[in-house]
Amino acid sequence: xxxxxxxxxxxxxxxxxxxxxxxxxxxxxxxxxxVAIKKIKLSPEEAGRFYAVHAARPFxxxxxxxMSSNHIIPxxxxxxxxxxxxxxxxGATNPEQAAEGTVRxxxxxxxxxxAIHGSDSDENAAIESAFFFTDRELNP
Ligand code: CMP
Numbered sequence: 001x002x003x004x005x006x007x008x009x010x011x012x013x014x015x016x017x018x019x020x021x022x023x024x025x026x027x028x029x030x031x032x033x034x035v036a037i038k039k040i041k042l043s044p045e046e047a048g049r050f051y052a053v054h055a056a057r058p059f060x061x062x063x064x065x066x067m068s069s070n071h072i073i074p075x076x077x078x079x080x081x082x083x084x085x086x087x088x089x090x091g092a093t094n095p096e097q098a099a100e101g102t103v104r105x106x107x108x109x110x111x112x113x114x115a116i117h118g119s120d121s122d123e124n125a126a127i128e129s130a131f132f133f134t135d136r137e138l139n140p
Contacts, residue, residue: 003082003125004078004079005122006125007075007077007128008077008119009067009116009117010073011066011117012072013066015073016070017107019115023103023107023115027086030089032085033078034075034078035077036138037076038132039073040073040074041070041071042068042072043068044065047063050131059112062112063112066112074132076138087118090104095110095111096111103116
């Protein structure tokens with residue numbers, strides 16, 4: 001059975017572009033409740049650990065450089081069927097292929113600077129949430 005939580009990051013491009021408020025508004029309007037939130041700047045090494053699953057991909061170094069280039073906003077979100085519904089809300093990884101009205105279609109610059117991350121499974125949502133938040137922060 002799917003859990004009711006997912007994990008997301010508003011990425012440096014979207015923070016720098018001043019889209020944080022509009023993106024959170026769209027997320028809350030879609031029925032997601034913010035369980036945990038912070039603003040943080042990763043080191044390149046931390047970004048590499050977070051995206052370790054992509055270590056063999058040609059874009060890995062560039063992805064880590066981008067994700068550690070400025071502040072990001074990780075969040076844990078709650079809603080029924082959270083993982084799947086959130087991925088529908090944010091749209092395809094490549095904003096050129098994202099559906100009209102999705103978060104990435106509205107706010108992303110490119111496939112790498114694609115404004116927002118969303119976990120792809122309940123298991124990864126739990127792992128990624130624990131990367132940024134303590135047990136106490138996840139169970140307020
Ligand atoms: P995200 O959902 O955070 O998961 C992995 C990230 O890698 C993805 O969003 C993009 O930012 C990035 N990414 C995926 N595919 C490519 C690609 N072909 N070129 C550059 N970056 C990519």
